[in-house]
Amino acid sequence: MNIHKEYDAISQCNKCGFCQVACPVFRSTGHESGVARGRLALMRAIIEDRIVWSKTLEDPLFNCLGCGACTANCFGAVPTSDLMIKGRAQYLEKVGRKPIHTLLFDQLLPYPGRLHLAARAAAAGKNSGLSRLAGALGLLRVLGRDIAKAERILEKLPATPFRSKVKPGTYEGKGPDLNIGFFIGCGIDIIQQPVGRESFNLLKQYGKTVTVLDNCCCGLPARTYGDMNAAEKLARKNVSVVESSSLDLIVTDCSSCAAFLKKYDQILTPDTREPLRQFPKVIDMVEFLYDHRPEPPDSDRTIAATYHDPCHAVRGQGIAEQNRAVLSGLPGIEYREMAEADWCCGGAGSYALSHYDISMKVLDRKIKNLAAVKADLVVTSCPACMIQLSHGIRRNDLKTRVCHISEMVSGAWKRSVFPA
Ligand code: SF4
Ligand code: SF4
Numbered sequence: 389m390n391i392h393k394e395y396d397a398i399s400q401c402n403k404c405g406f407c408q409v410a411c412p413v414f415r416s417t418g419h420e421s422g423v424a425r426g427r428l429a430l431m432r433a434i435i436e437d438r439i440v441w442s443k444t445l446e447d448p449l450f451n452c453l454g455c456g457a458c459t460a461n462c463f464g465a466v467p468t469s470d471l472m473i474k475g476r477a478q479y480l481e482k483v484g485r486k487p488i489h490t491l492l493f494d495q496l497l498p499y500p501g502r503l504h505l506a507a508r509a510a511a512a513g514k515n516s517g518l519s520r521l522a523g524a525l526g527l528l529r530v531l532g533r534d535i536a537k538a539e540r541i542l543e544k545l546p547a548t549p550f551r552s553k554v555k556p557g558t559y560e561g562k563g564p565d566l567n568i569g570f571f572i573g574c575g576i577d578i579i580q581q582p583v584g585r586e587s588f589n590l591l592k593q594y595g596k597t598v599t600v601l602d603n604c605c606c607g608l609p610a611r612t613y614g615d616m617n618a619a620e621k622l623a624r625k626n627v628s629v630v631e632s633s634s635l636d637l638i639v640t641d642c643s644s645c646a647a648f649l650k651k652y653d654q655i656l657t658p659d660t661r662e663p664l665r666q667f668p669k670v671i672d673m674v675e676f677l678y679d680h681r682p683e684p685p686d687s688d689r690t691i692a693a694t695y696h697d698p699c700h701a702v703r704g705q706g707i708a709e710q711n712r713a714v715l716s717g718l719p720g721i722e723y724r725e726m727a728e729a730d731w732c733c734g735g736a737g738s739y740a741l742s743h744y745d746i747s748m749k750v751l752d753r754k755i756k757n758l759a760a761v762k763a764d765l766v767v768t769s770c771p772a773c774m775i776q777l778s779h780g781i782r783r784n785d786l787k788t789r790v791c792h793i794s795e796m797v798s799g800a801w802k803r804s805v806f807p808a
Contacts, residue, residue: 734747
């Protein structure tokens with residue numbers, strides 16, 4: 389990767405500053421280095437040899453959430469988050485990758501079995517208090533600068549992954565003709581299994597068959613980190629998983645995975661792109677539920693629900709109306725729009741592990757808006773957003789429950805709001 393090739397794109401920035409108002413990092417820190425204009429100026433200075441590659445560039449290059457809000461607010465639509473990823477890729481080449489990323493992207497994420505074992509070990513540590521001890525001793529710092537603080541974001545880690553209970557393979561559904569591939573994101577597999585279960589059952593109502601895929605990580609975390617080779621390797625592996633299958637479409641209930649799977653033609657290089665011709669159309673679960681809404685059971689109680697737009701749904705895929713239409717159409721739901729619903733919650737994958745304090749400032753803004761709308765439920769479609777929102781709700785002692793849109797459509801939300 390060589391960001392010199394991006395000089396023209398970077399130079400499109402006319403320094404107008406319209407991106408300031410939309411940037412969650414800038415609005416939280418007030419630092420020009422955190423906004424698109426400052427980030428683009430930095431990359432221009434690197435290309436013009438006014439700044440040399442060194443570890444001091446790590447923070448300004450890596451503290452962008454990649455939310456894309458600046459591009460949406462920029463007349464020239466300068467793709468700052470994509471340019472930052474290219475800057476990170478060159479940083480890794482010039483300054484080096486961290487051993488933890490080599491372990492994660494090369495040894496764990498391509499192999500679901502190894503990832504499950506690591507998750508089991510992490511669950512055992514977390515649920516027994518061992519990770520707190522490791523944090524106190526500073527051992528967790530090898531994983532990332534702020535990991536010891538960020539460790540409290542997850543309340544509990546389930547001991548068994550989703551695919552240990554619902555094994556990869558093909559299951560009979562009740563539908564007439566659709567053969568659906570169910571792509572399991574790492575967040576659903578390891579942390580949000582109840583969501584996976586509801587999505588799986590909903591897909592079985594419409595698919596003639598539902599195939600739980602033996603996929604690995606979609607590659608988004610590697611790409612976000614700037615590790616283009618690891619991202620491409622993961623994408624190739626996933627493309628090969630569905631090779632010569634007769635799937636009509638692939639559905640995933642993680643909007644971040646969906647956005648990235650839809651971009652595989654840009655991730656694979658021209659010489660590895662050929663098998664992609666066989667890759668079925670990818671659909672976000674939100675889009676699937678919009679097209680295939682089951683008749684929901686009546687409800688004799690009404691609760692207020694609001695929606696948080698994941699960045700990878702609203703800006704990554706242009707999904708903004710379908711989710712609201714699905715939610716407002718459910719009986720017993722009074723839909724309330726929250727202010728700045730499409731602002732990043734600060735989760736951004738593993739952002740809080742490395743930038744906990746900024747992540748919490750961004751989250752506080754989201755939680756303030758959530759508290760103001762006085763909703764019983766906040767609904768979304770990305771496991772990372774669910775984790776971050778739940779953490780913000782606990783930190784602020786709110787009573788709001790976080791649900792995935794699949795849990796809303798299936799009616800599972802009632803179990804958490806009205807326990808028997
Ligand atoms: S809005 Fe676009 S053109 Fe204006 S300063 Fe920001 S990135 Fe540059
Ligand atoms: S992608 Fe988001 S965090 Fe990064 S500069 Fe743009 S608005 Fe700010």
